[in-house]
Amino acid sequence: MSFFSCCTSSEKINKNAFRGSSRDFNHAKSMPSCGRMCFKHDHSKRKFIQQEIAKMGRGNITSQTFPYHELCVATGNFNPENMIGEGGFGRVYKGRIKNINQVVAVKKLNRNGFQGNREFLVEVLILSLLHHPNLVNLVGYCADGEQRILVYEYMANGSLEDHLLELPEDRKPLDWHTRMNIAAGAAKGLEYLHEVANPPVIYRDFKSSNILLDENFNPKLSDFGLAKLGPTGDKTHVSTRVMGTYGYCAPEYASTGQLTIKSDIYSFGVVFLEMITGRRVLDQSRPSEEQNLVIWAQPLFKDRTKYTSMVDPLLKGNYPAKGLHQALAVAAMCIQEEAHTRPLISDVVTAIDVLAKTQNTTNTFLEDKECS
Numbered sequence: 001m002s003f004f005s006c007c008t009s010s011e012k013i014n015k016n017a018f019r020g021s022s023r024d025f026n027h028a029k030s031m032p033s034c035g036r037m038c039f040k041h042d043h044s045k046r047k048f049i050q051q052e053i054a055k056m057g058r059g060n061i062t063s064q065t066f067p068y069h070e071l072c073v074a075t076g077n078f079n080p081e082n083m084i085g086e087g088g089f090g091r092v093y094k095g096r097i098k099n100i101n102q103v104v105a106v107k108k109l110n111r112n113g114f115q116g117n118r119e120f121l122v123e124v125l126i127l128s129l130l131h132h133p134n135l136v137n138l139v140g141y142c143a144d145g146e147q148r149i150l151v152y153e154y155m156a157n158g159s160l161e162d163h164l165l166e167l168p169e170d171r172k173p174l175d176w177h178t179r180m181n182i183a184a185g186a187a188k189g190l191e192y193l194h195e196v197a198n199p200p201v202i203y204r205d206f207k208s209s210n211i212l213l214d215e216n217f218n219p220k221l222s223d224f225g226l227a228k229l230g231p232t233g234d235k236t237h238v239s240t241r242v243m244g245t246y247g248y249c250a251p252e253y254a255s256t257g258q259l260t261i262k263s264d265i266y267s268f269g270v271v272f273l274e275m276i277t278g279r280r281v282l283d284q285s286r287p288s289e290e291q292n293l294v295i296w297a298q299p300l301f302k303d304r305t306k307y308t309s310m311v312d313p314l315l316k317g318n319y320p321a322k323g324l325h326q327a328l329a330v331a332a333m334c335i336q337e338e339a340h341t342r343p344l345i346s347d348v349v350t351a352i353d354v355l356a357k358t359q360n361t362t363n364t365f366l367e368d369k370e371c372s
């Protein structure tokens with residue numbers, strides 16, 4: 001399926017590295033372009049962004065435009081009481097659009113100059129042109145004057161991060177089966193980007209806060225502002241400034257800026273490991289040897305007797321031991337140092353689908369005996 005030919009490039013603003021946020025590792029200052037649209041003059045991008053979106057989408061833009069006042073009405077003038085989250089780009093509000101009678105999540109981007117604009121454009125283009133049950137649906141956007149606002153379908157259960165890594169005491173932890181379902185769905189979203197979209201799309205920002213969960217805990221990938229079109233022809237990678245989020249970023253990409261779909265596989269492996277262990281990829285509150293999840297896990301992967309000690313204690317032993325072994329094997333394969341040895345996402349989907357379809361959560365102790 002071919003969608004658009006423009007080159008996408010984007011940059012994300014810095015945030016506290018240890019809160020799972022995004023960072024431009026090089027602080028480079030190049031001037032990227034998006035198809036024929038050049039971001040040299042601030043006024044041109046502001047004035048023409050709506051026309052450019054329509055032009056680059058070649059008549060395939062499914063999301064609608066909203067006037068600013070309609071989004072003010074929908075969110076009660078962006079009332080802080082309606083705020084449901086905040087990221088590096090701005091605040092997210094719950095709202096209801098009367099015209100279409102739909103509950104939505106409204107992301108009001110900070111007015112921080114053209115970097116935000118580039119992200120905005122990439123996000124609208126990608127989500128308008130690509131559709132899959134595991135990608136969040138963009139209902140529309142607003143580019144009135146200085147405003148840059150994205151309107152998404154409302155995901156009732158927030159982000160995976162909210163349920164896995166920032167669990168309030170009164171909230172039930174995700175069970176093993178739900179975790180495997182979420183991992184399988186998120187992998188299918190990536191599979192669509194890597195293996196169905198043409199040219200392939202490298203997501204570049206796969207992390208637990210970008211996996212949103214609907215009322216049935218079905219996962220959808222969100223935040224496509226950093227996405228890049230993958231290499232075409234005989235090219236093996238695209239060269240770009242290093243963007244993404246500390247901890248989730250593949251080592252070869254962080255050190256060389258050479259981006260491939262295997263960089264996303266690494267990030268997937270890190271998130272999958274977070275789901276199995278209930279540990280954040282970077283966690284300063286832990287002892288120093290446990291602060292980096294990947295470094296902590298590497299030696300444990302080699303010792304089967306240590307597997308049960310890796311599991312999220314909140315699961316209270318309710319997981320199939322065989323499933324745990326397989327899940328850890330998938331995670332270990334995805335986070336291998338050598339990018340070319342990491343699996344394709346379609347292979348990951350096949351493996352995790354099997355884990356998600358295994359319903360029983362048998363007592364760990366009994367299962368461990370069977371496995372040893």
Ligand SMILES: Nc1ncnc2c1ncn2[C@@H]1O[C@H](COP(=O)(O)OP(=O)(O)OP(=O)(O)O)[C@@H](O)[C@H]1O
Nearest residue numbers: 021022085086087088092105152154155158159209
């Ligand atoms: N469509 C949505 N439906 C429901 N909640 C949402 C939706 N989009 C975002 N949120 C909530 O808003 C929070 C902030 O999202 P946002 O994408 O702005 O930042 P982030 O992913 O946490 O961080 P970063 O900006 O570093 O990527 C999410 O964690 C989620 O709880």
Ligand SMILES: [Mg+2]
Nearest residue numbers: 087209210223
């Ligand atoms: Mg996000």
